[in-house]
Amino acid sequence: MTDVRVALGERSYDVHVEAGALDRAGELLKPFAKRGRFVVVTDENVARDQWPRLSASLDATGIAHAIEILPAGESTKSWANLARVTDRLLEEGVERSDTVIALGGGVIGDLVGFAASMLKRGCNFVQVPTTLLAQVDSSVGGKTAINTKAGKNLIGAFYQPVHVLIDPTTLDTLGRREVGAGYAEVVKYGLIDDPAFFDWCEVNGPALLDGEAQAREHAIATSVAAKARIVGEDERETSGTRALLNLGHTFGHALEAETGFSDVLLHGEAVAAGMALAFRFSASLGLCPAADADRVTAHLRAAQLPATLREAHVDTTGAALVAHMLHDKKMEGGRLPFLLARGIGQTFLDKQVDLGAVERFLDSERAL
Numbered sequence: 228m229t230d231v232r233v234a235l236g237e238r239s240y241d242v243h244v245e246a247g248a249l250d251r252a253g254e255l256l257k258p259f260a261k262r263g264r265f266v267v268v269t270d271e272n273v274a275r276d277q278w279p280r281l282s283a284s285l286d287a288t289g290i291a292h293a294i295e296i297l298p299a300g301e302s303t304k305s306w307a308n309l310a311r312v313t314d315r316l317l318e319e320g321v322e323r324s325d326t327v328i329a330l331g332g333g334v335i336g337d338l339v340g341f342a343a344s345m346l347k348r349g350c351n352f353v354q355v356p357t358t359l360l361a362q363v364d365s366s367v368g369g370k371t372a373i374n375t376k377a378g379k380n381l382i383g384a385f386y387q388p389v390h391v392l393i394d395p396t397t398l399d400t401l402g403r404r405e406v407g408a409g410y411a412e413v414v415k416y417g418l419i420d421d422p423a424f425f426d427w428c429e430v431n432g433p434a435l436l437d438g439e440a441q442a443r444e445h446a447i448a449t450s451v452a453a454k455a456r457i458v459g460e461d462e463r464e465t466s467g468t469r470a471l472l473n474l475g476h477t478f479g480h481a482l483e484a485e486t487g488f489s490d491v492l493l494h495g496e497a498v499a500a501g502m503a504l505a506f507r508f509s510a511s512l513g514l515c516p517a518a519d520a521d522r523v524t525a526h527l528r529a530a531q532l533p534a535t536l537r538e539a540h541v542d543t544t545g546a547a548l549v550a551h552m553l554h555d556k557k558m559e560g561g562r563l564p565f566l567l568a569r570g571i572g573q574t575f576l577d578k579q580v581d582l583g584a585v586e587r588f589l590d591s592e593r594a595l
């Protein structure tokens with residue numbers, strides 16, 4: 228069992244990690260059920276595999292509940308579903324001091340968090356993440372959003388949950404491909420500033436991907452602690468510290484846009500390819516040893532994650548990918564700050580990157 232505090236003044240909250248916590252959720256979440264009632268939003272797969280556990284626990288504690296079940300997948304992060312969730316919360320008579328539960332992966336967490344930020348100008352929400360990606364990354368930190376025609380997460384808000392409840396055993400029903408996608412965001416913490424954790428991933432990644440409980444819990448606890456520390460330092464991504472969490476995402480979001488935010492390329496898979504590209508781009512600029520870029524590429528491939536444009540199912544020009552990047556939220560004064568690396572565990576934000584060089588690099592990558 229681990230508890231991590233996200234320290235944000237009056238918006239501080241705890242992230243509670245405990246195997247089996249979902250079966251005790253009624254008791255653990257009771258303090259947030261102000262009127263003895265929760266509205267839970269989830270998706271169809273989680274409704275089938277994990278909702279029965281939460282619902283039984285709420286029943287056992289005498290907490291009334293209503294549930295809204297959305298379709299699964301990235302396309303659920305849409306204006307239409309934002310309207311559907313907010314309409315349902317209004318129908319259910321949710322008040323500002325009530326708490327909505329987001330039960331699911333990053334898609335549900337991002338969408339429901341955004342809906343909660345808008346409902347009567349903000350009601351409480353609890354994240355109960357059920358994918359590895361959501362447990363190590365998206366449930367913590369308060370970035371909420373939907374996708375639009377122009378790109379990824381372009382409409383959203385910083386809006387913190389009041390609590391995060393993580394039960395690693397919910398991952399027992401998650402598919403191998405989705406576990407792999409979450410693993411990319413685990414590896415990210417090692418690559419950002421924790422080379423010893425990257426070493427740990429090289430040794431223990433296979434066990435984690437196989438669902439070995441100890442490896443899984445260590446990865447979740449380490450990732451949540453890293454994310455809480457970074458978010459605590461720079462909640463709204465203004466100082467440059469939080470931008471480190473965007474390693475691989477400028478390339479990755481462009482790859483997701485190119486594949487139409489579809490099942491062809493999951494977010495975590497796009498991030499894996501994006502991190503490999505960021506390391507090889509850094510090596511091509513002479514910033515990072517080629518051996519480190521090779522090590523990153525090899526580790527992601529060993530985890531069956533894509534590490535090249537071809538492996539990410541993207542066959543387009545550097546210019547087309549850079550055009551997607553111009554929507555990146557890090558754009559500042561017409562320039563795009565890039566996350567580059569001097570080596571494993573030495574990521575930094577470079578504000579002077581020439582987009583022409585990015586374009587030429589991506590064109591050269593098409594041959595791989």
Ligand SMILES: NC(=O)c1ccc[n+]([C@@H]2O[C@H](COP(=O)([O-])OP(=O)(O)OC[C@H]3O[C@@H](n4cnc5c(N)ncnc54)[C@H](O)[C@@H]3O)[C@@H](O)[C@H]2O)c1
Nearest residue numbers: 272276299332333334357358360364365370397400401494
């Ligand atoms: N807010 C943030 O800080 C942040 C961070 C990282 C990623 N994200 C966002 O998260 C999203 C990706 O999240 P994701 O990878 O969790 O995808 P997801 O939410 O689409 O879940 C992946 C799939 O797994 C299914 N699923 C979820 N839990 C399950 C379980 N326990 N058993 C069986 N099936 C289960 C879902 O139904 C879905 O089909 C992207 O939109 C990304 O932009 C946000």
Ligand SMILES: O=C(O)C(=O)C[C@@H](O)[C@H](O)[C@H](O)COP(=O)(O)O
Nearest residue numbers: 364368370379380469472473476556
């Ligand atoms: O929490 C953050 O900050 C992150 O950047 C985490 C990322 O893994 C996540 O995908 C996030 O949603 C990307 O944010 P965006 O601002 O680039 O949309």
Ligand SMILES: [Zn+2]
Nearest residue numbers: 412476494498
């Ligand atoms: Zn991400």
